[in-house]
Amino acid sequence: MDEPLTLRERKKRATRTALGLAALDLFEERGFDAVSVAEVADRVEVSKKTVFNYFEVKEDLILGFGAHHIDEPAEAVRNRGPGLTPLDAMRDYVMTALEERQPFLGMSDAPVAMRVQELIRRTPALQARHMQYMEMTRARLAEALMEEKGSRLSARLVAAQLHAAQQVLAAENARRLLEGESPDDIYPDAVANARHAFDWLERGFGDLLRRPAEKGASRHAEPSGDRA
Known part of the structure; x- marks a missing residue:
């Protein structure tokens, strides 16, 4: 527990949430570019300095609702059990997130989640920062893979493919959600799509970096000819 x-x-946590919700209200009312950080701070009755104690940049006032997901794929890979590959860990992570109707996989129709999705969709600055979040996620996933004797090139290739699969799946779910379907309606297809995506990747990755099923075993497969 x-x-x-x-x-x-x-x-x-309450202050961070209050700042995020105040920013969401103001950005919806007047547009992201027309609202200053100081105005968000005034709405919550804190200083501008306090805002930057919680958020690195203005965009994080909105994207910060999901910032904790940046490290999750890397941690899923690090914490996987015996006999499992990084692909197994990512598949389990995605399947659990779908079952939980997580917003980052486009599976939540909670009002705040929907408002955030719509604001990102029509705000270039938020889209650019979101891409930075995605790059941080890929980089940290690659670092986790490199910790297991994977070469830099192999780690980056695998991380890119695993994370790209997650993002394609999330985008498809979010598209349907924004078109008016409910998470429960989307869920069966979302699960089928995720199984298809990871099964497809598994045929290419094979046993790459599968952990020993028994203590004392040692088996780390690397692509043939990889010298990166």
Whole structure:
């Protein structure tokens, strides 16, 4: 079980959420470029400096709702069990997120999630920052793979393919959600699509970096001729 948050941690989370919701309201009303960080701070009655204690840049006021997902693929790979490949870990991660109707996979019709999706869709600055989030996710996933004797080239190739599969699946789900379908309606196809995507990748990756099924075994496969 997760340890309960301290009072200080709860206050920090509440402030962060209040800033994000205030920014969402203001950006919807007047447009992202027309609203300053100072105005968001005034809406929540904190200083501009306080805003930047919580968010690195203005765009993170909106994208920060999902920033915790950046490290999750890398952690899924690091924490996978015996006998599992990185692909197995990513497939399990995606399947669990679909079942939980997670917004980052386009599977939540919660009002805030829908508002954030729509604002990103029509705001170039948020789209650019979102791409930076995606690159951070790929880079951290590649780092996790390199920790297991994978070459830099192999790690980057595998990370790119695994993360691209996740993003294509998320985009398809989000498209249907924005067109008016419910997460429950989308779910069966989303699961089938995810199985298809990871089965397709598995035929190419094979046993790459499969962990030993038994303690003491050692088996790390690398693509033939990889010298990167």
